[in-house]
Amino acid sequence: MKITREDVLRVAELAYLDLSETELETYRKQVDEILEYIGKLNELDTSTVEPMAQVLTDDQTADATLREDIEVPCHGAAELLKQAPDPEPPYFRVPKVIER
Amino acid sequence: MTNWTIDGVKESLAAKKISARELAAEHYSRIAASKNLNAYLALSEERAFAQADRVDAMIATGKPLPPLAGVPIALKDVLSTRGVPTTCGSKILENYIPPYDATAVARLEAAGAVLLGKTNCDEFAMGSSNENSAYGPVLNPEATDRIPGGSSGGSAAAVAAGLAVASLGTDTGGSIRQPGAMCGVPAMMGSYGRVSRYGLIAFASSLDRIGPFANNVRDVATVLQVIAGRDPNDSTSTTAPVPDYRAELAKPVAGLRIGIPKQYYGAGMHTGVRKNIEAGLAVLKTLGCRLIDIEMPHTDYAIAVYYIIATAEASSNLARYDGVRFGLRVSDDSLLAMYRKTRGAGFGAEVKRRIVLGTYVLSAGYYDAYYLKGQKVRALIAQDFRDAFAKVDAIVTPTSPVPAFKLGERTNDPLQMYLADIYTVTGSLAGIPGISVPCGKVDGKLPVGLQIFGPAFGEARVLQLAHAFEQAGGAKV
Numbered sequence: 001m002k003i004t005r006e007d008v009l010r011v012a013e014l015a016y017l018d019l020s021e022t023e024l025e026t027y028r029k030q031v032d033e034i035l036e037y038i039g040k041l042n043e044l045d046t047s048t049v050e051p052m053a054q055v056l057t058d059d060q061t062a063d064a065t066l067r068e069d070i071e072v073p074c075h076g077a078a079e080l081l082k083q084a085p086d087p088e089p090p091y092f093r094v095p096k097v098i099e100r
Numbered sequence: 101m102t103n104w105t106i107d108g109v110k111e112s113l114a115a116k117k118i119s120a121r122e123l124a125a126e127h128y129s130r131i132a133a134s135k136n137l138n139a140y141l142a143l144s145e146e147r148a149f150a151q152a153d154r155v156d157a158m159i160a161t162g163k164p165l166p167p168l169a170g171v172p173i174a175l176k177d178v179l180s181t182r183g184v185p186t187t188c189g190s191k192i193l194e195n196y197i198p199p200y201d202a203t204a205v206a207r208l209e210a211a212g213a214v215l216l217g218k219t220n221c222d223e224f225a226m227g228s229s230n231e232n233s234a235y236g237p238v239l240n241p242e243a244t245d246r247i248p249g250g251s252s253g254g255s256a257a258a259v260a261a262g263l264a265v266a267s268l269g270t271d272t273g274g275s276i277r278q279p280g281a282m283c284g285v286p287a288m289m290g291s292y293g294r295v296s297r298y299g300l301i302a303f304a305s306s307l308d309r310i311g312p313f314a315n316n317v318r319d320v321a322t323v324l325q326v327i328a329g330r331d332p333n334d335s336t337s338t339t340a341p342v343p344d345y346r347a348e349l350a351k352p353v354a355g356l357r358i359g360i361p362k363q364y365y366g367a368g369m370h371t372g373v374r375k376n377i378e379a380g381l382a383v384l385k386t387l388g389c390r391l392i393d394i395e396m397p398h399t400d401y402a403i404a405v406y407y408i409i410a411t412a413e414a415s416s417n418l419a420r421y422d423g424v425r426f427g428l429r430v431s432d433d434s435l436l437a438m439y440r441k442t443r444g445a446g447f448g449a450e451v452k453r454r455i456v457l458g459t460y461v462l463s464a465g466y467y468d469a470y471y472l473k474g475q476k477v478r479a480l481i482a483q484d485f486r487d488a489f490a491k492v493d494a495i496v497t498p499t500s501p502v503p504a505f506k507l508g509e510r511t512n513d514p515l516q517m518y519l520a521d522i523y524t525v526t527g528s529l530a531g532i533p534g535i536s537v538p539c540g541k542v543d544g545k546l547p548v549g550l551q552i553f554g555p556a557f558g559e560a561r562v563l564q565l566a567h568a569f570e571q572a573g574g575a576k577v
Contacts, residue, residue, distance in 0.1 A: 003460065007460065008456060010463075011456050011459045011460045011463060012456065014459050014463060015415060015419075015443070015455050015456070015459045016422070016436065016439040016440045016443055017440060017443050017444055017447075017452060017455055017456070018440040018441050018443065018444025018445070019444065019452065019456075020444075023449075023452065027452065027453055027456050030453060030514050030515075031453065031456055031457050031460065033514075033515055034407060034457060034514065034515055034518075035457075035460075037403075037404060037515055038404040038407065038408060038470065040400075040401065040404055041401055041404050041405070041473050041474070041477055042473075044398075044401065044477060044480070046473060046476035046477060046480070049476040049477075049479055049480060050476070050479060051472055051475030051476045051478075051479060052475050052476075052478040052479035052482055053475065055292040055293070055306055055336075055531040056292065056293050056336065056338060056531070060293060060338050060340060060556070060557075067332070076199070079199040080199060080425075082197075083196060083197065083199070083425070083426040083427075084424070084425055084426060085423060085424075085426075085427070085428065085429035086429060092424050092425055094424055094435055094438070095431075095432060095433055095434060095435045095438050096433070096434075096435070097435050
């Protein structure tokens, strides 16, 4: 077994993801099976291989350097706030973060 | 009822046989008559008719028409559309209306396209059957008891059923090519960096690409032409020049060297698929192509690599759904509990599974064993392709090992579902262009797709071959 119930709980905590008891067990089993399958990568000796951190090569990327810092208009705050579940223009309102 | 092509639309509009408004209306009535397919999640009639009227006004004044003037096009619901709901097939974005257009969307509209609406897809583009949509699966128009493929199932089905002349989908591990194959329409992803992803709601940023579905390869080329090219809003879009794809289509394919990697023709391929692909290879031979056996030794590791990298990137990209700035919120007095409840209630089963896996492979103590290992094997897979393209001009494989399967057939076994992408994920990992082009049908019923890969930024060659194959009548079994 690659992954335990405690591992799934820890990961769910890291990802801020509520999981039901049933989900916990189902995902543990399924993710375990997937990790077993992924284990086949260990058949390969990759000790001298550089990881592929970029898809494009340097000559294919347009701007390795930063662009000019020019101010451009942003989408209206009012329009963006309309998409928020609990707006308090010009702010997004969230539950209390700091306890007194 | 026959499906329109882009050239057909162009001629009919020019000859005033139909107006852009009438054409849009015709498509909306087709969509209404095919509601059972569940191909669309939202229709943007107001925007579509306004655009159609602009095109009709241009025609009336005799102005030169842009390349997609009046062409009705559908958009996968992961592409941001100003004023039109964009849900990603998820409950967490059920009421989300983007304030801006994705660059690909803006470019289509600037080229005269009439944007009909948003197509159904697997939630956040995670799936191979469209069964992970929070709004129900799409049915395959060729066989309605079967899946259309995924994740861009709605975009494929819409074109196949004549509910759009072309559409955009996105491909992360096969999500354009595989549904294209299963619904029997040409479908293409360009090279990584070829099409701007600004406004594409991210799943896995080192893999995601936008590309077209259409009724023929020429139309695929036309749409790709419009959306390709540098965009300052996406630093991963390249300045590499965009060739005139339509002009390149006519170039001869005789003498081209086609790599046939034996790793793609082993056990696990459905016999009906094999029969059609073999007939397809025979067609390529009659076109004068030289088939050359090649080795792609790391092919068998691609699914394992893909499900490390894609889930790791997804777990990071999906962190933004926190109930604060957009989408669903499930209230709680505590901020952290609000996050947890919102995400627990808003995401579907496959998305949660991938967040769990992706967070796990990135977590302390496992990063080297999984994520770093995955990145290294990804380099080996990319090297396989570079080695192959030193010897051949293109690589030809089946798109999918199986034809469209029955709804519900694989939903309980995620790993079996993942293995449906076995021939497509390699090209995704390597960043190269690929197309799926129709290649006969299993028992005269279920479409088969032939996949053509080219080297990075070799879209013109891929399109040429696909076009020649299509012109030769595709495979006949």
